[in-house]
Amino acid sequence: MGDYLLAIDQGTTSSRTILFDRAGRRVATAQREFAQHFPHDGWVEHDPEAIWESVIETCREVIQRAGTDVARIAGIGITNQRETTLLWDRATGKPLYNAIVWQDRRTADTCRGLRDAGHLDLVQSRTGLLIDPYFSATKLAWLLDNVEGARERAERGELAFGTVDSFLIWRLTGGRVHATDATNASRTALFNIHEQRWDPELLALFDIPRSLLPEVKDSSDDFGTLVPEWLGGALPIAGVAGDQQAALVGQACFAPGMGKSTYGTGCFMIVNTGDRAERSRNRLLTTVAYRLDGRPTYAMEGSIFVAGATVQWLRDGLKLFADAAETESLACQTRAGHSVYLVPAFTGLGAPHWDPKARGAIFGLTRDTGIAEIVAAGLQAVCYQTRDLQACMSDDMDAAPDTLRVDGGMVANNWVMQFLADMLGQRVDRPTVLETTALGAAYLAGLRLGWYRDLDEIAALWQCEQRFAPRMPEAERERLYRGWLEAVERVKSGA
DSSP states (O other): OOSEEEEEEEOSSEEEEEEEOTTSOEEEEEEEEOOOBOSSTTOOEEOHHHHHHHHHHHHHHHHHHHTOOGGGEEEEEEEEOSSOBEEEETTTOOBSSOEEOTTOOTTHHHHHHHHHTTOHHHHHHHHSOOSOTTSHHHHHHHHHHHSTTHHHHHHTTOEEEEOHHHHHHHHHTTTOOOEEEHHHHTTTTOEETTTTEEOHHHHHHHTOOGGGOOEEEOSBSOOOBOOHHHHSSOOBEEEEEEHHHHHHHHTTOOSTTOEEEEESSSEEEEEEEETOOOOOSSSOEEEEEEEETTEEEEEEEEEESOSHHHHHIIIIISOOOSSGGGHHHHHHTSOTTOOOEEEOOBTBBOTTTOBTTOOOEEEOOOTTOOHHHHHHHHHHHHHHHHHHHHHHHHHHHSSOOSEEEEESGGGGOHHHHHHHHHHHTSEEEEESOSOHHHHHHHHHHHHHHTSOSSHHHHHTTOOEEEEEOOOSOHHHHHHHHHHHHHHHHHHSTTO
């Protein structure tokens, strides 16, 4: 059975690999950042080979750091940045173009044309998604129409499409397996989440050949075997989920009404809705939370494009500090109730606005504004955006969860977590294990491999490290939030 599970967490700005033991405890971690490419305004790309190299390097490093070998590893779980779109040659495995990242907005005009032509209801009713550049369908269509010879080769069956999980599975198995799981498929705008299949009408709408698409499997399933050349041994790939759904699993949000919010490059709040695919009245998304034994569990999701990326921009772009860990002490220096607002619409606004043309701005600057106030405003923006999602979910679901479980790199910042609890007016629980995205992938692999009997056994492993309760007066909370809403209105493309 092995002593460890190896979880590959392929994210937007870095790849991490973590070894977990049977109790869900982290044994060793390795991480590699890779370059972000911005060839035009609103375009975001990754070099697929840089992604691949970062994954293999971290897998090898984590095994070395743990002082173990492949023989003691039971299997592999994969979680990944979702919607990011790749197209590669089936014969060689070589990508035809850079990966088009989920943040990329190059197909905004195409999406507007599809909405204007009246296709929104078809897409939303089948997929739970909106027509937006965020999702994979228009990215894939762009690749087919803009990479020389791609469409003709696709029609001949020579090419394969996949989100990052599919690309990694293909490479790890030596090209033997072309597959994805239901959570990643549900983010393409090509997958019917009710019938759990690629939808022929949507394929026709976006002009996507069926031969490009991977097989859709359960989130806990047989995704093939790692070829020995990569890590020195053969390992089963047994669990796959998109990063936000993997975090939902890692946070043990298995009962309807339980919710989590992840603060990585972006911010994503998901609430489990059980076997009901609830349709939002507030432009949130309906998605597959996970699929086990062929049965999907659904969720409602709010997606914010920029969260931790704001901190990265403040560090690397404005050079206001050298390390993200400094942000907490800087924020603590600000006076309570300062009115500086940073709206991080660097690649447009996500839920509930869905405005790809919006751009970022800072408001409320005065002569005494300094680095601390700007940094605090960047951190607060994440909390304000979460409040936006909370308001929508409260309306859609008649009642929001009374507790929010949080994870991701930003939640280590106590100042941010306290402001989040204050802004939401509800309890915020931070788990003992913050790497819940990778942990969820490990749990899904463990289910398949027999490490865990069921979800209840996994839920029993979850532990709270710290609980944050709101303490800000309601009048102050509402005053600050009104200022945020005014700032957002001023950056919208129609403003």
